[in-house]
Amino acid sequence: MTTISILGQGNMGSTIAALVEKAGHTVEAFDSSTADKPVTGDVVVLAVPHPAVAEILAQRSDQLAGKVVVDITNPLDYQTGALTVPADSSSAAQIAQALPTARVLKAFNTNFGPTLAAGTVGDQPTTVLIAGDDDDAKAQLAEIVTASGLKAADVGPLARARELESLALLQIGLAMSGKTSMTGGFALHS
Amino acid sequence: MTTISILGQGNMGSTIAALVEKAGHTVEAFDSSTADKPVTGDVVVLAVPHPAVAEILAQRSDQLAGKVVVDITNPLDYQTGALTVPADSSSAAQIAQALPTARVLKAFNTNFGPTLAAGTVGDQPTTVLIAGDDDDAKAQLAEIVTASGLKAADVGPLARARELESLALLQIGLAMSGKTSMTGGFALHS
Numbered sequence: 474m475t476t477i478s479i480l481g482q483g484n485m486g487s488t489i490a491a492l493v494e495k496a497g498h499t500v501e502a503f504d505s506s507t508a509d510k511p512v513t514g515d516v517v518v519l520a521v522p523h524p525a526v527a528e529i530l531a532q533r534s535d536q537l538a539g540k541v542v543v544d545i546t547n548p549l550d551y552q553t554g555a556l557t558v559p560a561d562s563s564s565a566a567q568i569a570q571a572l573p574t575a576r577v578l579k580a581f582n583t584n585f586g587p588t589l590a591a592g593t594v595g596d597q598p599t600t601v602l603i604a605g606d607d608d609d610a611k612a613q614l615a616e617i618v619t620a621s622g623l624k625a626a627d628v629g630p631l632a633r634a635r636e637l638e639s640l641a642l643l644q645i646g647l648a649m650s651g652k653t654s655m656t657g658g659f660a661l662h663s
Numbered sequence: 664m665t666t667i668s669i670l671g672q673g674n675m676g677s678t679i680a681a682l683v684e685k686a687g688h689t690v691e692a693f694d695s696s697t698a699d700k701p702v703t704g705d706v707v708v709l710a711v712p713h714p715a716v717a718e719i720l721a722q723r724s725d726q727l728a729g730k731v732v733v734d735i736t737n738p739l740d741y742q743t744g745a746l747t748v749p750a751d752s753s754s755a756a757q758i759a760q761a762l763p764t765a766r767v768l769k770a771f772n773t774n775f776g777p778t779l780a781a782g783t784v785g786d787q788p789t790t791v792l793i794a795g796d797d798d799d800a801k802a803q804l805a806e807i808v809t810a811s812g813l814k815a816a817d818v819g820p821l822a823r824a825r826e827l828e829s830l831a832l833l834q835i836g837l838a839m840s841g842k843t844s845m846t847g848g849f850a851l852h853s
């Protein structure tokens with residue numbers, strides 16, 4: 474049994490916490506009232522809005538050293554509809570640069586919360602797409618995801634986080650313009 | 664009835680030609696043996712491998728002036744699994760730069776050929792994602808797509824071509840690693 478520290482108890486944080494418990498693992502929960510509580514889990518999920526990541530890195534970089542750090546954030550400018558990170562980077566790449574000993578994964582950012590909770594996108598099983606450079610870390614997260622009843626798919630190295638953030642940008646734009654919904658989006662079919 | 668010029672008669676070109684005819688429009692077909700035949704359609708589909716685009720632009724830029732030019736290509740390096748265009752650009756953006764009076768659209772690049780032919784991704788209707796800066800051109804292509812029996816979704820300005828090419832990169836990578844197939848991939852669910 475692994476302890477998963479989840480920073481952020483909003484829609485995504487609480488949904489991922491429920492998945493972790495369903496998978497038989499232990500949740501250690503953090504929100505803005507627990508800034509002084511140290512992170513002790515082996516896997517840490519950054520389930521906060523993207524602009525809140527910088528403060529977490531500033532406050533907790535020592536606690537995150539060596540851990541599997543899962544970035545679920547989408548660095549979107551909702552005014553321009555574009556990504557806010559440099560074109561050759563990603564939120565996950567920036568986190569990996571700030572945490573050189575952490576094993577950073579990008580995951581969950583292409584999943585709308587309701588599709589994680591329901592386990593389906595439309596009539597299809599929900600697939601969590603995972604990018605990262607550490608195969609053991611990816612396998613550990615994929616095990617948690619599949620034990621919770623969802624599907625997991627490894628999309629490659631952490632460099633692919635850029636494309637995962639791009640996919641989320643398209644999907645959020647389609648939802649905001651009414652062409653899909655928060656219970657829909659892109660499903661990966663076999 | 665519109666004449667659609669389709670450059671390239673491979674898998675994608677012949678499949679899109681069949682869709683155009685099903686939609687009740689006229690196809691003007693080009694392949695490597697018809698380099699001297701001028702393009703006369705109102706809509707021109709670049710259904711060639713990405714590396715062949717440069718030669719078409721060099722030979723036919725005058726013929727393409729003012730037309731709706733549909734870029735379906737994916738600028739992928741299959742060795743590295745990454746995009747070959749600069750991080751802040753896209754194949755479609757480069758074509759638009761080379762053809763300043765053309766109304767360039769990105770479309771079909773996120774659809775595997777068999778899903779265009781079958782009209783389905785798994786058990787879902789196939790959706791053609793379209794990006795472009797000219798709303799009339801997007802509406803014209805969307806009309807052709809929907810008249811052929813498929814669904815169309817406008818994902819925004821031509822700047823979103825970068826994200827469409829990123830989505831294709833992920834999807835092709837998932838197919839090459841056996842996590843999806845050419846009859847599957849990402850389907851847009853409502």
